């Protein structure tokens with residue numbers, strides 16, 4: 001059936017540079033200025049994010065991995081008979097492997113991602129390492145409604161790790177959860193990693209580390225514009241800013257101009273006053289009850305939640 005999936009369920013990879021150009025020109029012309037966070041992840045950005053996940057200050061990755069290690073068997077018991085794992089965004093292979101190991105005897109793994117490169121990485125070695133497992137990658141934007149036409153799944157489990165859902169506004173997150181409910185169907189369940197609200201002493205350094213890895217990750221967006229869109233940003237004259245917006249319950253990330261300056265992108269001129277910002281990312285933090293409420297509104301039944309001892313991070317199991 002995998003040949004069928006290749007022709008039926010795949011959508012074309014978005015024309016990368018045209019989409020990037022359009023978003024950057026529109027985002028720089030808008031008031032306030034903003035560029036969608038998905039453009040942070042070119043090859044350099046993805047490598048820098050990998051480095052972020054290994055920082056002492058960046059607790060989410062290691063905490064979620066510890067939760068999967070500690071509770072994988074219990075999660076597997078809660079979703080007995082699951083035959084297919086559907087991963088939204090081909091996440092970190094360490095987490096995927098931990099979950100597949102726990103879901104002993106899984107038949108099919110379906111990573112969904114816009115990047116063929118990430119999909120190839122996600123699939124790498126899995127069929128060889130897990131007896132009887134078939135990997136059927138699906139190229140596409142996992143935030144859009146789609147079906148798993150061609151993939152035989154009697155009981156699918158969705159997996160959305162890393163608190164990537166935190167990049168979405170509450171309204172977008174609800175819509176995403178509704179789409180996922182439709183995709184996974186009446187026998188579906190969903191395991192989601194969600195970052196928790198916590199003290200700013202922990203939160204701020206996680207998004208503004210003293211070694212400047214997160215700053216480099218942010219500023220790479222300007223370097224990417226220079227590389228791909230004939231830009232002339234002076235990356236030394238912009239600074240990474242991470243602020244907590246208490247009203248929205250989220251980290252907001254900006255690139256702030258350190259001087260009055262003029263920048264060109266694809267022949268267009270943009271002037272910045274000193275202190276003017278480009279909004280590049282939101283990272284929403286939830287309470288356990290807040291996320292369960294959102295999931296309920298989206299039509300899911302919140303089943304179980306696992307958190308670490310310090311209440312840094314949560315893993316939610318939702319049932320159709």
Ligand code: AVJ
Pocket residue numbers: 052060162163164166167206207214217281282283
């Ligand atoms: C990949 C969206 C989960 O919000 O923690 C980390 C992105 N940006 N440091 C997060 C991010 C800066 C990350 N997510």
